[in-house]
Amino acid sequence: MAIQTKMATGTSSSSASTLADMTSGGGMAAPAARTHDGPLAIEARNMNIYYGNFHAVRDINLQVEPRKITALIGPSGCGKSTVLRAFNRMNDLVASARVEGEVLFNGRNIYAPEVDAVEVRRRIGMVFQKPNPFPKSIYDNVAWGAKVNGFKGDMDGLVEQALRNAALWDEVKDKLKQSGYSLSGGQQQRLCIARAIAIKPEIILMDEPCSALDPIATLAIEDLMKELVEKYTIMIVTHNMQQAARVSDYTAFFMVDPKRTGHLVEYGPTRQLFTNPKEKRTEDYITGRFG
Amino acid sequence: MGINTGVAPKKPSGYDMPEGDEQSAQVGRRNRRARIWMGVFQLALVVAIVALIALLYSIVNDSFGYAAVENAVDPAQIMAGVQADRMLAAANTTTSEDDEVIAAAVAADPNAIGFFGYAYYNEHADELNLLRVDGVAADAATVESGAYPLARPLFLYAGQKAVVNKPEVAAFLDYYLRHADDVIADVGYFPASAEALAAAHDLLLQTAKAGIPAAIGDGAIAIAGSSTVHPLTLQIANDFRDIEGYTGTLTVDSTGTTAGYARLCDTQDVDIAGSSRAMTRQELAACDDLRVKPIELRVGTDAVAVVVSKQNTFLTDVTTAELEQIFSGAERWSDVNRAWPDAPIVRAIPGADSGTLDFMAGAIVSGTPAQLSAAEMVPLIKSAVSSGVFRRFEAEMPFAERSQADIYALLQERVIQPSVVASWSMTASLLRRAEIEKEVFTSFPDAELVWYRWLSKDFLTSPQSSVPEQAGVRTAILGSLWVVLITVLIAVPIGIGTAVYLEEYAGHNSFNRIIQTNIDNLAGVPSIIYGILGLAIFVRALEGITSGSALGVSDPTTANGRTVLSAGLTLALLVLPVVIINAQEAIRAVPKSLREAGYGLGATKWQVTWTHVLANALPGIFTGTILAMSRALGETAPLIVIGASTFITQDPTGPYSKFTVLPMQIYQWTSRPQAEFKHIAAAASLVLLALLLLLNGSAIYLRNRFSKTL
Ligand SMILES: Nc1ncnc2c1ncn2[C@@H]1O[C@H](COP(=O)(O)OP(=O)(O)OP(=O)(O)O)[C@@H](O)[C@H]1O
């Protein structure tokens, strides 16, 4: 299969083979039973999300490995973004949205009443589908997040480091005072990534970060993710099967049921999911026979 | 024809779109419909533009145009008076009421120059040379045609009562008018035209109700006045005795024209005053007030002769401009004209009471009162106002410290007192110029037709006045600015705060929905309702605060709540919905992605709201502020209700001052009956428009600057 032959190699070599079957009773996708007991980056337990009366996603159990790239794939409307946004309480911004269940992060449920969403988002950053730099200078774009979070140190150094980490420094170092809007789409997206890593998060959530970009910019972002993953845990939503295969270590596949409620179908190491899916639906989807 | 000119492709079943010619026709129909709509929109645009132009036209039309301006005192007369003073004060000058003295003084000195009535020149032609003035020599032809610049009419003024009650006076005047022409050439003057004499005679017949007695034996006639008319009158008086057989007393004094008027009107000890210049309107009015009611009888024409000694070798011709210099005190002949010798100028002129001096001064003086020096203007003001008023001026600011322009303004206001007696709109002025000129000439003979700019610098800087020509909008402009300032300072922060709360914080419950609906509807409440509200709350209930008395800072001019602050608060309520709704729209227009970006970085709601939402909504908020400002600037009704002053000359100095605003002033002026108020109302409307443009322009400038830095 074309997709499988194009699959990136080596990205999941370290731990992929240790993940076991995740299917639980009732045909629902279940968390991967882990064989090693290192700490998880973040974990969703029995997560159900509603928009008003609409049950958007149900019974999500997802264990995210630290310093790995986890891809969320599935057909449009199956709730990938909804799930992703649940990991840093972005759904709080949607008045009708309601999250049930637990999301454990550093041993704490981020939805516990005593936890402030602001604190969560400082630890779990987000990069959006459409590049959305602030209408400010490149410098301020990167510095602002750090500033509001009380960063006191060497701001110039922080900005430079974040831009370097986002592989943007060389392109913008001479025009830091220019508007973030003056950059190309791909550069803007890398600026948003720089902005996200400037607040030193532990996890970066990316919702289709390359959907507005051309193939070259997409590759640049993918290379960047591979670099970033050495320090950060990355979760990425993508419609691009090759991208998921190329960059991710783990892949979670979502589907909707007849009531259009999204659920996790299969979750496992990317190589396994793409070469040897447990579920027929997964295979149909990744081979393009479906969805 | 469309592009599908070939064979129309076969339609697949169920495919129901027009093809081929059918498609072309369908596209044509759509284009036609689009064109019709475009036409409708263009028509709407044209209507809007026409309405705007009509509005502007109606304002501008009334702001400029001809006006007939009458001065209480003729500026030319002021200049003549000043010039006469200059002539009298000039060094090396002999003055005398006796023309013989002048003739002798000039004849004796080769460097001397002098002037007097032409009659005397004839008597002394052997020792004096007559100068051509502006190239014209005085003779019967040039004097009558007016080519000689120093010619003037001679008059007799007779008190009406004397003419009616004293037959000998009527008889003498009758004789005078019938025989002046016979002797005038002998005396040395030029006859008046036959028409002028006939008109004078008719006037005399009309005035003397009892008729003119055919012959008169006894009586008492007293005459004083112009030394110029004197020889003529003397000659005729002699004839009246000798030929007509008059046996009563007949005294003829040579006192000078002005003194003659005084004796005719003030002391009333003469029946007739000889005069070498027409009475001014003021003199006439003063005489009428004293019930003398003089009638004016033209008896001849005099030319002033400018003479030098026969020994003079260099002077045969002189211009009026040179005469002005010569008699204003130039020291040496060469100072005036380099062709003339470097010799001192010696002057001999008629004295202060002489009509000849006044006439000469008026004939040679150039310039306008605006060019007078402060030292020359102050005595004019002093003699025109009461000593109390003069002392008040001096106390406000000593004249010595006042600028020339300042003193000139006082001269205008207190002495010249120009007043508009009739005015025309711009179009009328441009299209019916000739008609207007004729109308002014017949209806307002003393008025001058000038192109009047009702909107002038003075209009902007003067306070309100009950005299339309002196009224200005300074107080109203300042009042408007103060009120708008307070309105904006209150309405904008509250409006933004409300909008932020409603958009970012308020939940979607029915309570907030009711609030929102209310705000939307408040924008449509008639403004007068706000006025009633403002009156009840700010002027009455909160009087302590709005008058400033609760804070002990109330303005001494006002002890009640009808202040700038009350007006600002009322208008703030009025414009609040506009600010809120615009700010809400602007906030709503900030893309969700920006907010998400902010929250995604761990910012708090306030940080996101402040840095991103508000900063990006700023242009829209400015738009709302501009609309609010325009609304506040143009509001009248609520301010009438809360009691803005209708007549106030004192500038507002703070929130606790009494005030008026521009639209209020306009409203007030439009309701005045005098036509001139219509013009200043239009001018004030232009000012209001300009102010609006200025304020909005600066707000737009700020908005652009802010959005650029984003
Ligand atoms: N703000 C919202 N209010 C109500 N329903 C929502 C909202 N956002 C998403 N939904 C619904 O929730 C479901 C999941 O949406 P979501 O955006 O998570 O899908 P997705 O998997 O990200 O799709 P795509 O791949 O097209 O981005 C959809 O049925 C969508 O209509």
Ligand SMILES: [Mg+2]
């Ligand atoms: Mg999505």
